[in-house]
Amino acid sequence: MENIDRLPERLRYFREQKKMSRKQVCAALNITPSAISYWESGKRKPDADVLLELCELYGIRSVSQLFGNTEPLTDEITDSEKYLIELYRNADKAAQTAVVKLLRSWNM
Numbered sequence: 001m002e003n004i005d006r007l008p009e010r011l012r013y014f015r016e017q018k019k020m021s022r023k024q025v026c027a028a029l030n031i032t033p034s035a036i037s038y039w040e041s042g043k044r045k046p047d048a049d050v051l052l053e054l055c056e057l058y059g060i061r062s063v064s065q066l067f068g069n070t071e072p073l074t075d076e077i078t079d080s081e082k083y084l085i086e087l088y089r090n091a092d093k094a095a096q097t098a099v100v101k102l103l104r105s106w107n108m
Helices: 007-017 022-029 033-041 048-058 079-090 093-107
Strands: none
Touching: 007 033, 007 048, 022 033, 022 048, 048 093
């Protein structure tokens, strides 16, 4: 539970690291100012889709970093990952969309 409790401070930290105001985040994600205020105060938590959007906006490589996981991520791609990338690239658009949706649902 400790990492979930750190989410509000981490959201604020990453926004400030990007030198973004709450208003700028609202515009980028098409959300209300009260939403960010609630998230950063811990009154509410963003849903999974919003967490992914925040990661992209703040340049965070993993949702787990939002929860305080500071383990370094490796840039080394394994043979298994290369194989999966090849399968994904050769799939049609519908299959790629399904894979992304599935992975996003598992990431939380």
